[in-house]
Amino acid sequence: MSAYEVNFDGLVGLTHNYAGLSFGNVASTSNKNAIANPKQAALQGLDKMKALADLGFKQGVLPPQQRPCVKTLRSLGFSGNDANVLQQAAKTAPHLLAAVGSASSMWVANAATVSPSSDTANHKVHFTVANLNNKFHRAIEAPTTSNALQAIFANQQHFEHHAALPQQSIWGDEGAANHNRLCSEHGASGVEVFVYGCQKYGVQADAKYVEPTKYPARQTKEASQAVARLHQLDDNKTVFVQQNPDVIDQGVFHNDVISVSNGNVLFHHQQAFLNQAQAFNEIHHKLENLGAQFMPIEVPTAKVSVEDAVKTYLFNSQLLTKPDGNMLIVVPEESKNNPRVWHYLNELIQSGGPINEVRVFNLRESMCNGGGPACLRLRVVLNQAELDATNPQAMLTDSNYTALTAWVNSHYRDRLSEADLADPQLLIENYTALDELTKIMSLGSIYSFQS
Ligand code: SUG
Numbered sequence: 001m002s003a004y005e006v007n008f009d010g011l012v013g014l015t016h017n018y019a020g021l022s023f024g025n026v027a028s029t030s031n032k033n034a035i036a037n038p039k040q041a042a043l044q045g046l047d048k049m050k051a052l053a054d055l056g057f058k059q060g061v062l063p064p065q066q067r068p069c070v071k072t073l074r075s076l077g078f079s080g081n082d083a084n085v086l087q088q089a090a091k092t093a094p095h096l097l098a099a100v101g102s103a104s105s106m107w108v109a110n111a112a113t114v115s116p117s118s119d120t121a122n123h124k125v126h127f128t129v130a131n132l133n134n135k136f137h138r139a140i141e142a143p144t145t146s147n148a149l150q151a152i153f154a155n156q157q158h159f160e161h162h163a164a165l166p167q168q169s170i171w172g173d174e175g176a177a178n179h180n181r182l183c184s185e186h187g188a189s190g191v192e193v194f195v196y197g198c199q200k201y202g203v204q205a206d207a208k209y210v211e212p213t214k215y216p217a218r219q220t221k222e223a224s225q226a227v228a229r230l231h232q233l234d235d236n237k238t239v240f241v242q243q244n245p246d247v248i249d250q251g252v253f254h255n256d257v258i259s260v261s262n263g264n265v266l267f268h269h270q271q272a273f274l275n276q277a278q279a280f281n282e283i284h285h286k287l288e289n290l291g292a293q294f295m296p297i298e299v300p301t302a303k304v305s306v307e308d309a310v311k312t313y314l315f316n317s318q319l320l321t322k323p324d325g326n327m328l329i330v331v332p333e334e335s336k337n338n339p340r341v342w343h344y345l346n347e348l349i350q351s352g353g354p355i356n357e358v359r360v361f362n363l364r365e366s367m368c369n370g371g372g373p374a375c376l377r378l379r380v381v382l383n384q385a386e387l388d389a390t391n392p393q394a395m396l397t398d399s400n401y402t403a404l405t406a407w408v409n410s411h412y413r414d415r416l417s418e419a420d421l422a423d424p425q426l427l428i429e430n431y432t433a434l435d436e437l438t439k440i441m442s443l444g445s446i447y448s449f450q451s
Helices: 026-030 038-054 070-075 082-092 094-101 142-152 221-230 276-289 306-312 333-337 339-349 384-388 398-411 418-422 424-440
Strands: 003-010 059-062 112-115 125-129 159-162 179-182 191-196 238-242 259-262 265-269 295-299 318-321 327-332 355-361 377-383
Touching: 003 038, 003 318, 003 384, 038 059, 038 355, 038 398, 059 142, 070 082, 070 094, 082 094, 082 418, 082 424, 094 418, 112 377, 125 142, 125 221, 125 377, 142 159, 179 259, 179 265, 191 221, 191 276, 221 238, 238 276, 259 318, 306 333, 306 339, 327 333, 327 339, 333 339, 333 355, 339 355, 377 384, 398 424, 418 424
Parallel strands: 003 059, 125 159, 191 238, 265 295, 327 355
Antiparallel strands: 003 377, 112 125, 179 191, 259 265, 318 327
């Protein structure tokens, strides 16, 4: 059955700031204390969504979360009215205020793992919300992410939702950022490739087992396997592969910083995976059984170093199939500004291969926290019936774009530092704006402040 890949982009929240919260994510730690511009960040994201929608790609939107999350601070013992809670936290535990104030839900590639109905045994689209267990500021996203996804994909005949895996490090799950899907075309049955950074059980006796030593591996094999089970995937169409621990130690905190898939193409760096040849062999055979030809496009270290990949987010790009079957690669401006990466990209689009066009976007505000074009979007493959069953107000139409842009312009600040998170007025601005957003997007009451 034919289907669309719909990219749902995360709308940047009102508290977007640089608090240096993500150890292992080089951009996040190196921009700690920089001044952020939430309004510009949200508009940059909307510009990308609009440009891709105008090119004919199906584009959706996911809402941000209520921040600072006073509810979490209360659960940690802060009390009094909301202003008191914020002030106490700012005074005695500023790191906690920063964590509950992060707008990190904007990177929706980490919101959930999604399997299309053509891959699952009960022919429903499956969503498992990511627990984001490795970082406290991200682990608190899961409940609202669940509410948002269920408000957008509400039809139980087509959609099946799974809660986040247990909040324990064995089950560390970062969602679609560590998940690739290969297929002949979006609507066909595909091979789902789960990329994990470490394994918790059964490795003590394995002399060959390696994991990163400097930075954390956020995704566990156990979590990936649990998601595959929940989604009722077929073992013959599923591959588990370990990410190269050396690249995690160089700042590749998610697999989508070093590889991206679309259709039968896996665009990746030479050093992306451990036991790469063996994994590709397995993908090749499993895909061949589905009548499709695996097409890996490998970028050699000699042309683009891992350091350049991390700085420019070349692989955190979106690969989109155009109506003529060729692919467009969407990269951040940082890729154009690096001569080696830009040279490679120009070579790539002239090579006669499937990727024959590049588009560049300014996503600087998000990039400074380690989030590129691919981090900002969650891919959901939907056939026509499933698309018809999706909340239409979550799709980026011309009128929704106008409404969302006006909404950002009227509610967002153009300057925010970590210290501003203690301002009770910022919390009120959030509640007012998000309440209005749920009406624009017809989401109902997805936030705890609304109940
Ligand atoms: O989880 N940054 C996010 C970036 C996520 C990027 N997503 C993907 N690669 N799919 C993270 O590290 C930084 C927030 C701060 O430091 O203020 C942050 O959470």
